Amino acid sequence: AQSVTQPDIHITVSEGASLELRCNYxxxxxxxxxxxxxxxxxxxxxLLKYFSGDTLxxxxxxxxxxFKRSQSSFNLRKPSVHWSDAAEYFCAVGGAGAxxxxxxxxxxxxxxx
Amino acid sequence: DADVTxxxxxxxxxxxxxxxxxxxxxxxxxxxxxxxxxxxxxLQLIYYSFDxxxxxxxxxxxxxxxxxxxQAKFSLSLESAIPNQTALYFCATSDGLYADTGELFFGxxxxxxxx
Numbered sequence: 001a002q003s004v005t006q007p008d009i010h011i012t013v014s015e016g017a018s019l020e021l022r023c024n025y026x027x028x029x030x031x032x033x034x035x036x037x038x039x040x041x042x043x044x045x046x047l048l049k050y051f052s053g054d055t056l057x058x059x060x061x062x063x064x065x066x067f068k069r070s071q072s073s074f075n076l077r078k079p080s081v082h083w084s085d086a087a088e089y090f091c092a093v094g095g096a097g098a099x100x101x102x103x104x105x106x107x108x109x110x111x112x113x
Numbered sequence: 114d115a116d117v118t119x120x121x122x123x124x125x126x127x128x129x130x131x132x133x134x135x136x137x138x139x140x141x142x143x144x145x146x147x148x149x150x151x152x153x154x155x156l157q158l159i160y161y162s163f164d165x166x167x168x169x170x171x172x173x174x175x176x177x178x179x180x181x182x183x184q185a186k187f188s189l190s191l192e193s194a195i196p197n198q199t200a201l202y203f204c205a206t207s208d209g210l211y212a213d214t215g216e217l218f219f220g221x222x223x224x225x226x227x228x
Contacts, residue, residue: 034217036217044156044217044219046218099169103156103157104155105155
């Protein structure tokens with residue numbers, strides 16, 4: 001069965017600190033992996049995606065994520081967090097022939113000055 | 114203008130009322146989706162449509178119906194709203210050219226409160 005686990009419901013970091021948001025997935029075929037960000041009152045915006053190839057992918061706003069097949073993980077990272085990064089982050093999985101994406105429950109990021 | 118537009122953005126209604134949420138898109142995508150977001154549950158798929166004549170149930174379709182009036186329009190209806198349908202609803206589109214899961218493009222959401 002397909003599923004996505006985001007073990008951290010809420011993370012607080014100081015501005016300028018590094019960030020890592022965890023995502024583990026279960027998928028029966030080759031996964032396509034996504035990270036979305038939702039700012040307050042907004043829809044979801046794609047940060048980055050992985051389909052194949054280089055397992056380290058770069059996204060918008062200085063984010064990157066690394067696909068580790070052996071660990072079924074796709075963790076999101078940013079070396080230096082900005083106050084504007086405060087939002088909710090969703091990991092999602094889909095794949096070849098799939099009809100839709102399966103989303104994790106999200107991680108809320110708070111950035112303190 | 115937004116590529117994916119949802120109306121209304123906010124709606125308060127009473128139990129038993131019929132409610133329609135509308136979604137229109139200018140991206141030219143064939144695939145359209147309705148998701149429901151509840152705190153702590155992430156996004157759950159209600160219905161999806163791959164073209165005007167192809168509509169499919171998602172994970173939580175009970176109590177909901179949809180209509181794909183045109184390639185660009187996909188409406189979600191609650192025939193008789195109940196309080197546990199209070200949630201944030203998102204419409205999304207994707208380009209299904211390769212029949213694989215592509216990037217989803219989301220509207221800004223419709224917040225529905227059922228009293």
